[in-house]
Amino acid sequence: MKAEMIRLLRESEDHISGQELCDRFQVSRTAVWKAINQLKEEGYVIEAKQNRGYRLLASPDSMEAHELMSRIDTEWAGREVSYKRETGSTNIDCKQLAAQGAPHGTLAVAEAQSGGRGRRGRNWQSPAGTSVYMSLLCRPDFPPDKAPMLTLVMGLSVAEAIGKCTGLDARIKWPNDVVVNGKKVCGILTEMEMGLETKEIQYLVVGVGINANNGFEKMQESGSLEQARREAFPEELQRKATSLFLESGEKNKRILRAVLVQHVMEAFEQNYGLFCRTLDLSLLMERYNGYLVNRDAAVKVLDPGGEYVGVAKGIDKDGDLLVETEEGSVEKVYSGEVSVRGVYGYAE
Secondary structure (H helix, E strand, O other): OHHHHHHHHHHOOOOEOHHHHHHHHOOOHHHHHHHHHHHHHOOOEEEEEOOOEEEEEEOOOOOOHHHHHHHOOOOOOOOOEEEEEEEOOHHHHHHHHHHOOOOOOOEEEEEEEOOOEOHHHOEOOOOOOOOEEEEEEEOOOOOHHHOOHHHHHHHHHHHHHHHHHHOOOEEEEOOOEEEEOOEEEEEEEEEEEEOOOOOOEEEEEEEEEEOOOOOHHHHHHHOOHHHHHHHOOOHHHOOOEOOHHHHHOOOOOOOOHHHHHHHHHHHHHHHHHHHHHHOOOOOOHHHHHHHEOOOOOEEEEEEOOEEEEEEEEEEOOOOOEEEEEOOOOEEEEOEOOEEEEEOOOOOO
């Protein structure tokens, strides 16, 4: 009832009477009053006027299930939400939900993670209440060798969502990072569970971590955006990581994370549908390459067989990065086999 009540209040241009809410949810006036007060305690600003009813004036920066479900209006992506205040990893939570029979599109979210992971097992900074920690469950019927491309599908979706939600010029650092102004704001980790006998995909979990409001509290304490930049991340990450809040330049305005999640789910559902039509990235390739931060720029490919320098030309339909070498040949760089770093500027 909470999610639908928030949705009704948010979408209404005027007050909604208590009686209308009673009729809609088939509950008593007392139950409506209690629900409204619970929402107020959670940070929703709700105006109550006698003989007129209730009106939603502002929403908190919340990742609670009812807040997300009140905003997400997709067919399947994020329609079911599992929320925890703190967890080890939303990817692990999502795997557990999958084992319990959760449907395609189930979203696991948390306010804080104690065991978030990036590529090659690296730790991912997961402070409470500042970022988006979420994992989406997919139950595809395509072959396992297609699974790595979902990381790229999600990367495109996140970049598009950030632009729509904040106006920032988000870019993709192939294969699994999203950057703003050359610094990382998002990491993506896709994991797959295979059937022991069938060798088919049982499910996929696409984990996403987005730095949304890192630095906001420091900004409120010091009044200095530069000091907030210095204190938002550990020293070793300050040159590599940033947040949407820090890059927005709006000193007193938090990024509403639920709105960001809403846009990511909408974009992913659309992009996933296009991917499934061809089982490659041919219908997404042009848009993806438009977001590629190092397209037509010099890159260093750190291949186990030997490093080489070239120019990134974009991805092909299979999601491989095409790099033109100094000798003029075009090499395919495979996700997971090599690491690509910009010769100048941002590095992993």
